Amino acid sequence: MSLPSWEAWTCVWGSRIGDTLNYLYSIPHSIATAILSFLHINLPQLNYLLTWVIASIILLVVVMVNVIILIYVERKELGRFMDRRGPFVVGPAGFFQNFADAFKFLIKEMILPENADGLGFNSTLVIVVASSMLIMAVVPQAPDFYYTNTDLGLLLAFAIFAIEPFAVVIAGWASNNKYSLLGGFRSTAQMMSYEVPMLITVLSVVVLAGTFNFTQIVNYQASHVWFVVPLIIGFIVFLISIVAEIERIPFDTPDAEAELVHGWMTEYAGIKFALFQLTSYVRSFAGAAIMVLIFLGGWTGPILPPILWFYIKVYAVFTLFVWMRASLPRVRIDQVLNLGWRSLLPLSLVNMLIAAFLKIYGGVFHL
């Protein structure tokens, strides 16, 4: 088996990223070209491979920096909501508190519980972290800053989103702990019941925009109206569903620390636990990003550059999550499921009807 030809690489990779306007392509490409020319290697396949690796690293760094800022923002905002100051000792205004915590986790022992299934216990970590990081690969952040821009990006994002529950139930089983087991079951049940209304809501957006492509959805909103206006019901359903999906208070039943010690994460210690925590924020970030893209007009906005608008909106949505966390108690698991099946599913169907109606008679509303 030989390597694919130059043209084959181009059609997979270059047709999407190949436009020089995408900084996440052009910068890695120029770096790769510079390296290879320095080494006097003239292999286009290697060039593309290197471009891909460098782009991945840059994306990872961007996401990680954002997540660190996100955690800091949450701590500070939560502090304000709770009438306290939040972190303020380590670094300027406590910004490096996260790093301090990360180092603390790093020096902890990595414990594998006795009678735990080592393969399931450790592979779960890889699956959860990798799948969560992967979401951001399909979510564009600006017209000139994206990793891939596939036609089925929206569907792909939710497909990747839905990988985690399988890993979680494996983690719950492999930990050999009853709390973990219950947490794993809860996580799976909750994810399953909230996927349905969420995807139906997403479908209504797709019906209006006529495409699964994030960029085209955003462009459609820029030329018409943000989907939050016609699909306000869908927006609320999606907000609740995404909070349930990323397992934050009030829907953090899988790791409810009052009843199940830390749910399916109980037995994970040290850096493993830190990675899970980090992952949950990556998922929050991804959820907020998807919500911004499909309901809040994405990166469109006056004066400021698009990427800045994107981040402003993402942080605003995240603040909404923090606000919910600060003001609401936790919902019980059977109530969570009831809410999902009995209230959100009908509402999402109503929202779907509205979307279909607007699609047919949308000319009246300039849609």
Place this chain on the structure above:
Amino acid sequence: MAMAEMWINMGPQHPFTHGLWTLKVKVDGETIVDAEPIIGYLHRGFEKLCENRNYPQIIPICDRLCYVASMSWDHVYVSAVENTFDIKVPPRGEYIRVIALEIQRIASHLIWLASFMTDIGNLTAFLYAMREREMFIDLLQALCGARMTYNYPRIGGVSQDMPKSFPQQCLKTVDFFEKRLKEYDYLIEESEVFRIRSQGVGYLRPSDAINLGITGPALRGSGVPVDLRKTDPYSAYPDFDFEMAVEKDCDVYARYRVRMNEMHESCNIIRQALKKIPPGPVLGKAPRHFPRGEGYARTEDPRGEAFFYIQADGTDRPYRVKIRSPIFVTVSAAPAILRGYKVADVPSIMGSLDMCLGESDR
């Protein structure tokens, strides 16, 4: 889907326990089939300890019965001694005791609110309640110099008169606190999520509550109007005009309402006491030699009916001391309340009972 039933040990190291005890729950899926509380991790042989100390030496260790409501336990001990030996307390002493007790009741209920809201997942209310508790702890500090273990009541009165600025500081705090209580209503009670977590959960029938010996806010939350400050008055309580907080819903929400209303009433009592307080000494005459005899006192602790029984044999030490802790009895009724609910309801139900392990393990 029927799952195999399994026992889950919740505790002794578990976030919901607020202390050191174990609740073994037998679950079918997530539904509780049976429960068994196990206590005793904090047993210090308190009653035996009292038998080896003379009467004034017991007061400071009564602080350690429950460090959330130390003043109440000091008070029930000294009033048991006063009942046993017929010691008269000057009226000013009684009034200062009532003020201290009511401040302690508010502080204790705020701790309860904090831990209860943590149990059902709202950390904001936890910090708010702790913030308000600080003001009342400051009041008690102004009164007796200590913040948690007060050692303030003495046999025959209280150790010292209150400072001159105390009434003003106290009134200011109470007024401020009543405004803050409204804020709690916005945060907690008007939240739909809080209501679905608390209403219809932890149903405790009134006749069951009486028969199982449950006292205090949990009993009043079941619609039984029993408050020893009213029904069996002690100290200076007959002088004050206050309402008994009773709710008829018998669930977690009712117990929450009872405690919130009690905080209002405590503010009310503090204001009246500061207005009516007579001048005079604060510490009466206590005998140097304690005769033979027996006696007891029961008071309305923040958690229920506190009771001290003392048998004196004529020496300087009690022959037998028996403490009735309200939580000791309440926790024994836990299986009856928990059966049929979900595992996720355990924190909210047990949190609504206001566990304190120092007093139940003794």
Place this chain on the structure above:
Amino acid sequence: MADPTPTIVAPKGDKDYSYLVSPSTVQEQEIIASLKSKFPEVEVKLKQKGRLECVKFPREKLVEFCTYLRDSLDFEHVTCVAGNDLKRAWEVIYHISSYKHRCMIQIRTELPREDPSVDTISQLWGGADWHERETYDMYGITFNNHPKLERVLTPEGTDFFPFRKDFKLLDHWKIDWENKGKRPKPEPMVSTDTRFGDGNG
């Protein structure tokens, strides 16, 4: 919003206890008279207002007496059950209170030294259950027909009863001055009680 959906349907039709707000008109003397007519051999006296007292109660009569208290005289609540070691005998002290009449009766029952057992009252009042367990735990007094007479405060398998007067405390604080101020070796916690395990307690 979804219904709260309680997982078990609460039986709403329970007895209404709001009459407890106002005190009953029954005087303590009437209660004493009623008890005297039913149990002539039991001596009940009034100590002070709302405080009845009953010394040297015969232990055989206890359940009968308590049933009468609960069913006919509305004593709804067991405040306390306490054990005591009188050295010549054992003693169990009951404090039973009535919410309706706002009074409390203290019953002191002496048990012979060689047979520390008495009938349980936890069938009448569920609240007495753990108090009796604790009394057993601390004094080794057995309660006949108790549903679950086990250790409650001390760990399972404890072979002594710590509140008995002949139980030796560890003399940690005593310093042996003749031996250069060193602490003596703590003696092991051994009970002098030999009755454990012979079927009696």
